[in-house]
Amino acid sequence: MSAPALQNPAPPRRSARRLDAALIGLVLGAVILWFAPVGMGRYGTYVLSLWLVMSIGVMGLNLTLGYAGQSSLAQAAFMGLGAYATAILTTKYGVNWYAAFALSGLLTFAVGLLLGFPALRVRTHYLAFVTLAFSTLIWLVIRNEQWLTGGVYGISNINRPDFVGIKLFGALEFHRFVVVVTLILSLKLWWLVRSPWGRAFTALRENPVRAASLGIDTRTYTLLAFAIGSAYGGFAGSLYAPLVEFIDPSPFSLSQSLFLLLMVVAGGSGYLFGPFVGALLGVVLPEWLRFAGSLYLIIFAAIVLALLVICPQGVCGLFERGWHALRSKTGGAR
Amino acid sequence: MAEFIAYLIAGIATGSIYALAAIGFTLVWQTSQTINFAQGEFVMLPAVLILLAVKLFGLPLWAGGLIGIAVFLLIFGAGFKLVVVDPMIKHGVLPLAIATMALSIIMKEGAKDGFSAEAQSFPSLVPTDMINLLGASISLQHLAIIVVAFAAIGLLQWFVGGTRLGRQMQATAQNPTVARILGIPVERMVLLTFLLNAALAVVASLLISPIYLAKFSNGETIGLFAFIAAIVGGFNQVRGALVGGILIGVADSLAAAYISTQYRLAVPLVLLVAIILVKPEGLMGRKEERRV
């Protein structure tokens, strides 16, 4: 886990340069994705949007796991909270989507704090166990409280939002909206990771004991990382509901939470672009592997397993390894 | 009262199933710090492999059984350790735990695509008769599970405490570095634990499948409950699995009876959270000083 830290002997200049590259990458990616669906049909557009929405959820988990080193087995439950909060507020109470989006984030942030506080009081890795229980409990409530959530029948006819008077009903329009929201959220995260907070998160992951001895209030920062990560889950859910226009309890179960965790690791935990790669493997790869019938789940899991065995830093780590190897070669020649 | 006893006995019987699955969980954790999220699938698979061997080669049940068990021990006892655990253990607990999640998907989907998406009946080793116990009826199958669960724990305790091999294993679990200095073949000890884990999974599978039927998705529930049982009981103690398993089984049964069938699943989970807050090392566990 501490490999990247060891490989960066001159951190200040190089990391600044790399992070600028990350910024350019994010913006460029957004521009490409803005135009990508042209001529792709509604299915392709929908899959792209779904990929981005899942990426937001995975991004949150990446903050918790990859930057702060805490494992959460409840990200799908947070997505569920966000999706249901948005769906209920917009369909039953006529709240506009933007307010519902903010409230969903706030709600999941608060729940994340409430959940993390007692768990982290005991021992850091107990957070995983508590979130495991939490995710199933949330799922039970969503399924059983039919008066509020529609129970097993779900909530249908969830409307898509407007943007300054433009209806986002069509697949392409909504996709572009999702691209913008994803860009804003990932820029926010990019800023966060670069800020002193982000450094504290990383210090926490690398060595909690030393972080504490350096005066970092480990518990507060761990809690914050977890709560912000959960809020990203809520944001993802809040976009998921209008994207699918229908929600029921099944996409928010424990196994989906585990699946999201696999996506973080597959993409590369602790890398800014890791979530995008991970969600690509989890959401888009199955669509590519349609020809393989139901075997694609095995293929996905086998890829993750192989990655973990060969390179636990995921696809991004693999790229970085290759990049370093290449650079040291050319550097040697120069 | 008779009603309560009936629920209690049903809970103990179910709990023993969870306990049987949870023992392996605690064993593997102790020697190699592996949280095996595929534990439920480990219990699901042997029965499926046996039925598959019977179906593919047209063998009689006992021969199919031998082949199925041998294949399982080889792949998921030794193979699991050599291919998945060994290369990953140096990266820490978490990547390994996540790798077992991926493994569980492979096992589950493999059983579905390679065998059947539907449940299949599995022959029982024990007569299916019912007997009367304190006014409640219980099947011999369930009784056998209870007996085997207790016997397995007893044997393991004796093995660890009373034999040379067991003490070597114990030393390996507690401090591999010191054990290595003392000349204990640490690698072989760890491998032994994994084989033991696989063997226990086979036993659990043979006993449970006649009741639960052989199906690819059975591991989900069994795995979840075994996981909860291990934490509640204390996952650094083998006997914790038994206590946790039975406690969870009884809680589940009583919840269905007296609280709500819709929220039945919530009760073991609430119990789990309560234990973590009050006694995080589990009911039977000892405090662990090792950093995880």
Place this chain on the structure above:
Amino acid sequence: MKSLWVMAAALGVSLSLPAQAQDKVKLVDVIELSGAGAAAGTNWKNGADMAAADINAKGGILGKPVEIVHYDTQTNPGNTRAAVQRAIDENAYAILGPIFSGPIGASMQISQRAEIAQIVGGEAAGFTRQGNPYIFRTSISQAAAMPKIAKYMKETLKAGSIAVVWVNNDFGKGGRDTILPELEKAGIKVAVDVSTEQGQADFTADAIKVKNANADAVFVYLNEEESARFLRAAKQQGITKPMIGETTLLGAKVLELAGDAANGVKGHVGLSTDAPIPALQDFGKRYREKYGFSSDHNGVKGYMAVFMVKWATEKQKKLDKKGVADTLRGATIKASEEPGILMDTVIEQNGDLDRDSFLAEIVNGKQVINTTLPRIKP
């Protein structure tokens, strides 16, 4: 960052689909092949494949061969929506499936917007009540089946109180929510209302609960495998009261898995390969020979779905997507005209079906049909 460019480009290439020539009838089957619905979906898929093989062996539809593509939904609404969207982008002639009502609910607006028929396997009452003219069932809805069961309990069994055991998914909850008012109307008391989990393995506590309620009969509304497990647990706990159920409780799978414990079970059967209809029995036999296990009602539904498309296309004498839905709405398909439909079927304006159904009983491990119930609106 280059990787991102490459990825986006690769995405663009692989997700844009070439248009296909209309030299075959392309049906897209959007179905549960993994997740909670895997068993039901596999049956449906096999049934649909068999129908396509049968049709192609006899020269196809209007001389064109049928091609069925199966897309797995993972029993997940979001993925189902993607699959249906893909089917429409790929210019599917009609959409078959899914079975679970969550995935149906997430995808039916899309086929409606594209004006293409979607023939589903769902039994829950809700989705044909939303005024969507492109959705069609392949079996009787719960709203039609439950009154028949309530009537049977009251008139034949003379039950005064019932224990209700149901599986807490859209199928089970839908059935339970439909039968409770019917029971109330018939003046039958619900002694105990037991919810169980999908995929639940241990039914001992539930069986004890039912036993203690001491009702005159037990209404069991679970999927096949859970039905078998419940029947075994009920037998172990010595429940002797009559067990009443719907199609899933009397399925071939239940008989195979529950063994003795299924004897004496009675109920209403919508579709069964044991029904006294030669076409259905023949289908069941051929299915068993081809796939090595007995088809449940979902296999029959998948088979019928393909023949519904065939019938409508031959009726309108052209390959017109929108016309399929228009032709099916309000149609009566007679087995004498289209043997593949297996039994006479009336399709109502909202996509619900009306057809004969059966009262059956399990005797010595065999399903025996006692009575054939006529259509509701003959």
